[in-house]
Amino acid sequence: MSSTASQDLLPPDLLARLERMELVSRKVFRGRLKGERRSKRKGQSVEFADFRNYVPGDDLRFVDWNLYARLDRLFLKLFLEEEDLHVYFLIDASPSMDFGEPTKFFAAQQIAAALAFVGLCRGDRVRFEFLGAKNLTSPVLRGRSQMWRMTEFIQSVAPTEIYNLTDAVKRFCMRHTGKGIAILISDLMDKSGYESALRLLVGRQMDIFVLHMLSPSEIEPDIVGDLKLVDCEDHDEAEISVSPALLKKYQATLATFIDQAKRFCAQRSITYLLTRSNQSTQVLVGQYLRERGLVR
Numbered sequence: 001m002s003s004t005a006s007q008d009l010l011p012p013d014l015l016a017r018l019e020r021m022e023l024v025s026r027k028v029f030r031g032r033l034k035g036e037r038r039s040k041r042k043g044q045s046v047e048f049a050d051f052r053n054y055v056p057g058d059d060l061r062f063v064d065w066n067l068y069a070r071l072d073r074l075f076l077k078l079f080l081e082e083e084d085l086h087v088y089f090l091i092d093a094s095p096s097m098d099f100g101e102p103t104k105f106f107a108a109q110q111i112a113a114a115l116a117f118v119g120l121c122r123g124d125r126v127r128f129e130f131l132g133a134k135n136l137t138s139p140v141l142r143g144r145s146q147m148w149r150m151t152e153f154i155q156s157v158a159p160t161e162i163y164n165l166t167d168a169v170k171r172f173c174m175r176h177t178g179k180g181i182a183i184l185i186s187d188l189m190d191k192s193g194y195e196s197a198l199r200l201l202v203g204r205q206m207d208i209f210v211l212h213m214l215s216p217s218e219i220e221p222d223i224v225g226d227l228k229l230v231d232c233e234d235h236d237e238a239e240i241s242v243s244p245a246l247l248k249k250y251q252a253t254l255a256t257f258i259d260q261a262k263r264f265c266a267q268r269s270i271t272y273l274l275t276r277s278n279q280s281t282q283v284l285v286g287q288y289l290r291e292r293g294l295v296r
Contacts, residue, residue, distance in 0.1 A: 014281060018117050021118045021285070022118065023119050023294065024293055086178045086181070087115070087125065087183070089183050090182060090184045092187060092213075094159060095233050096159075097213070100215030103215075103277065110281045117150070120150065121144050123142060125140050126141045127141070129172050131168035135171045138153045162234070165186070165188075166200070168197070170197075179205060182209070186210075208270045212258070214277070216277070224242050258274060
């Protein structure tokens with residue numbers, strides 16, 4: 001993979017900002033390896049957190065003997081434990097994502113790469129799953145030295161596979177038993193619905209973020225005249241005559257679709273964010289996702 005291709009995905013000025021960020025989980029997960037983030041759990045580290053009373057069976061190495069000499073009571077020193085986090089990126093690779101300028105799929109690749117780089121810099125375990133008929137899965141990546149391997153894998157996938165979102169998420173859940181952050185980047189345009197897929201992730205007790213990716217031309221279509229519309233996935237056809245009334249009805253239908261997705265996520269403690277494919281990744285990650293608590 002050329003360095004130019006990597007820079008297109010993660011420009012140097014963006015990397016400089018991402019290095020100072022950190023992915024945040026609203027839930028406490030037990031990491032498998034030591035990382036660079038502070039856990040809400042107490043454990044063994046070099047940074048003091050608090051005291052608690054000694055209980056028979058506690059490790060005597062953590063008794064504060066100076067405090068015992070003054071108070072004649074045993075207290076245990078507690079430290080902030082550092083842990084790593086498992087971050088899963090579930091990226092919609094259906095043909096409908098290959099739309100817009102830039103395409104929704106490229107925007108999804110760029111956002112996922114940016115957030116993954118943040119995780120790699122903090123020692124988190126990062127994994128990509130491109131949702132499709134086969135669910136292309138990356139190896140577990142950890143450490144900033146894996147950035148080139150990450151971008152190479154991301155750019156090797158194209159949005160060509162027609163699939164059912166629920167089935168794809170079910171395959172993901174069956175293959176991966178770890179808990180952590182799950183970031184779904186999709187246009188949610190599945191005729192069978194997205195609700196069952198999200199319920200599966202909720203059932204895994206993961207910290208879930210949904211980035212609803214739409215193209216500006218889907219949000220505000222600029223079309224006129226008599227047209228034949230062909231579904232890029234199942235090839236359904238519909239002939240329409242575009243009029244102001246039809247466009248108004250389309251806008252209302254789209255607004256309802258977005259509102260339903262937003263309410264569905266809010267009722268299940270899923271963080272929802274509507275984003276446009278032409279939106280700056282730097283603004284999206286550095287501002288909107290920071291405000292919603294995914295990064296800090």
